[in-house]
Amino acid sequence: MDGWVGRVLRVNLTEGDCFVEDLDPDTAKAFIGGRGLASKFLFDEVDPKIDPLSPENKLIFATGPLTGSGAITGCRYMVVTKSPLTGCITSSNAGGYFGPALKFAGYDLIIFEGRAPEPAYLSIMDDDVEIKPAQHLWGKSTPETEEIIRLELDDPWKARETHIASIGPAGENLVKIASIMHSGHASGRSGTGAVMGSKNLKAVAVRGTKGITVAGGEGFKEAILAFLDEIKKSPRIGLEARSTYGTWRIIAAMKNRGMLPTRNFQAGFLEGIPEIVDIRRELLVKATSCFACPFGCRRQTRITDPEFEGEGEGPEHETYSQLGPCCGVTDLAAVTKAGYLCNELGIDTISAGGIIACAMELYEKGYIPQKDIPFPIRFGDKYAVVKLVQMIAKREGIGDLLAEGSYRLAEHYGHPEISMTVKKQEMPALHPQGYQGLGLAYATANCGGCHTRSGLRFDKRFEVAGQAALTKADQEYIAVVDSSGLCWNIFGGLLMLEDELLTELELATGVGYTKESMMLAGERTFNLERLFNLKAGVTANDDTLPRRMLEEPVLKGENEGQVVHLAQMLPEYYRLRGWDENGIPTPEKLKQLGLVNEEARVG
Amino acid sequence: MRIKIDHTKCTGCRLCELACSRQHTGSVNPQKSRIGVFIAEDFCLPIIAGPYTEAACNSKGMIIIDGREIDECVVCRASCPAKPVFKEPDTGIPLKCDFCGEPPDPQCVKVCLSGALTVVEEEKGKLYHGISSST
Numbered sequence: 001m002d003g004w005v006g007r008v009l010r011v012n013l014t015e016g017d018c019f020v021e022d023l024d025p026d027t028a029k030a031f032i033g034g035r036g037l038a039s040k041f042l043f044d045e046v047d048p049k050i051d052p053l054s055p056e057n058k059l060i061f062a063t064g065p066l067t068g069s070g071a072i073t074g075c076r077y078m079v080v081t082k083s084p085l086t087g088c089i090t091s092s093n094a095g096g097y098f099g100p101a102l103k104f105a106g107y108d109l110i111i112f113e114g115r116a117p118e119p120a121y122l123s124i125m126d127d128d129v130e131i132k133p134a135q136h137l138w139g140k141s142t143p144e145t146e147e148i149i150r151l152e153l154d155d156p157w158k159a160r161e162t163h164i165a166s167i168g169p170a171g172e173n174l175v176k177i178a179s180i181m182h183s184g185h186a187s188g189r190s191g192t193g194a195v196m197g198s199k200n201l202k203a204v205a206v207r208g209t210k211g212i213t214v215a216g217g218e219g220f221k222e223a224i225l226a227f228l229d230e231i232k233k234s235p236r237i238g239l240e241a242r243s244t245y246g247t248w249r250i251i252a253a254m255k256n257r258g259m260l261p262t263r264n265f266q267a268g269f270l271e272g273i274p275e276i277v278d279i280r281r282e283l284l285v286k287a288t289s290c291f292a293c294p295f296g297c298r299r300q301t302r303i304t305d306p307e308f309e310g311e312g313e314g315p316e317h318e319t320y321s322q323l324g325p326c327c328g329v330t331d332l333a334a335v336t337k338a339g340y341l342c343n344e345l346g347i348d349t350i351s352a353g354g355i356i357a358c359a360m361e362l363y364e365k366g367y368i369p370q371k372d373i374p375f376p377i378r379f380g381d382k383y384a385v386v387k388l389v390q391m392i393a394k395r396e397g398i399g400d401l402l403a404e405g406s407y408r409l410a411e412h413y414g415h416p417e418i419s420m421t422v423k424k425q426e427m428p429a430l431h432p433q434g435y436q437g438l439g440l441a442y443a444t445a446n447c448g449g450c451h452t453r454s455g456l457r458f459d460k461r462f463e464v465a466g467q468a469a470l471t472k473a474d475q476e477y478i479a480v481v482d483s484s485g486l487c488w489n490i491f492g493g494l495l496m497l498e499d500e501l502l503t504e505l506e507l508a509t510g511v512g513y514t515k516e517s518m519m520l521a522g523e524r525t526f527n528l529e530r531l532f533n534l535k536a537g538v539t540a541n542d543d544t545l546p547r548r549m550l551e552e553p554v555l556k557g558e559n560e561g562q563v564v565h566l567a568q569m570l571p572e573y574y575r576l577r578g579w580d581e582n583g584i585p586t587p588e589k590l591k592q593l594g595l596v597n598e599e600a601r602v603g
Numbered sequence: 604m605r606i607k608i609d610h611t612k613c614t615g616c617r618l619c620e621l622a623c624s625r626q627h628t629g630s631v632n633p634q635k636s637r638i639g640v641f642i643a644e645d646f647c648l649p650i651i652a653g654p655y656t657e658a659a660c661n662s663k664g665m666i667i668i669d670g671r672e673i674d675e676c677v678v679c680r681a682s683c684p685a686k687p688v689f690k691e692p693d694t695g696i697p698l699k700c701d702f703c704g705e706p707p708d709p710q711c712v713k714v715c716l717s718g719a720l721t722v723v724e725e726e727k728g729k730l731y732h733g734i735s736s737s738t
Contacts, residue, residue, distance in 0.1 A: 155689050
């Protein structure tokens, strides 16, 4: 096969067995790879009703046909599993070098099953696959884990080429927002790290020396060079702004648009947000890239403020916004420190910020009794943010409750409406009350409130009419991006480079993708995820937003007074999707998507 | 013609490695590239494969780049018995940059948008082992 390697590595942790299976070419074509293909495996092999932290759940690391192929931004891998945070299927995406290394080792996917009897890590060196003991790694932070595994290899050259994804103490402690980290890149959302921890799997280390072939040969090379030329010249793509400021430019854009979630989404603007030139001057050590990406939005940073010393990665826009303004904090050094701690301990920065903001509002409204907390947790208290992040990861004191996610926290104190979650997952750092379509996209995302599940079309953000059709199409296209192994920030987001993606995908695989068949694969994936969720117990009632988004007009900023008109958009969205009024895909729709066998399993 | 390296501009995207291996082997494989990027957290240094040496040298010195001490062996361009770098992983055949044939058309430079790799006509005294001065 071209693009795909054509091999799946299956690791049964209970038995300690590893074996390789052939990837069925027709299934690969129908679901592309990454998110789509892994969702297909999970749907076929896992009962949606199981406890996500039980050995019956599976954890899938999946690359796409463009991962490591030489396609621009072809570096992403997806972690797909049933989420302990949402109870839904989730796919959490990360960049760096891990995905390509997995392909170079000769695998499209790794499927982890069961639970290791003792802490273990998986070591892959091409065809040599070994489950190794990880007792000595248990309790270690993610950078420490990577360093120790590299030292164990005892060969500095091989260590350089070995790429590692690991969990921190939070994953071991089954924190429901635990992430899987790879050199500062996070598969952050939905608690994939907790699933890994429940399997006693500390890390996956990969080194590969094989090559990846593409179908298009010279044509592929020419297309890459033409695309690079376009990137260099196109002001719309904005190479310079992206490489200079990374995702910090989104902080500036959201501040200007009044869409920076503030004080648990009560407002869309906060005074005192630093200018991005100041953030850059204050923090940046070096801008670095993921594999095959000329944009280089990864930030290697250092805190100069002696109060919060440290060095690490980020904060990216989402991290800054959620641990910062969402908690009423603007202090750059404190937020950066909190972000580092999240990365080291292995928790999702977006959900961590959302949970702390929720706790702050609960406390300020008097719903959390004084006896439950060791110190007052008020909006704007930067020390509380830094401390609570650590308490969540370690499940210390009230951190044990916070580690369950903001929905369970707010429900525990009798006020679930204070939790800014969709399907129990914290909403990301773009305030939906400034953008109707985003509200619809959050409400209907299969993984709950998430920041990379639709496109960004700011020119149409206040319009209600037409959002359903746009959101549907964008969600399907983004499923294609996630399945191909490309980056949402470049191929999705503001740019939505559909033609460029199709060119890369078809030239790499050569299996005859057209715009229609590519988009249909995205729709197929989206509907398959939906079927999984329905079977898991999700209903149309879960396709909603926190009451605050629908009823309480947002304070401050350009969108002051706006609410999300979800009820006006959702019925049309269901109709366009080919779903009935209960949000269930109709038999005709499933037939059109080739999901006839899957339909039989919806209970 | 020489390829000038400004490591301060390199972001570690390794598109050069991909282009190189694609050009020389027809498949994408950084292990078969004639250019390799040494990547540390805040430091990226592209190294272009030089001539093969039959014996490993004894100079295990450290050199200082940007105030950082780096093992000379790491930045050495030679393919030698002491390290598995710039050799075909399956056959051990040493690899050396050939500027992508005659006339020279280095693919690595073509895909480098960061400006870390540029083609320059040779100027004496300004270049050392392909590493430009960053000061």
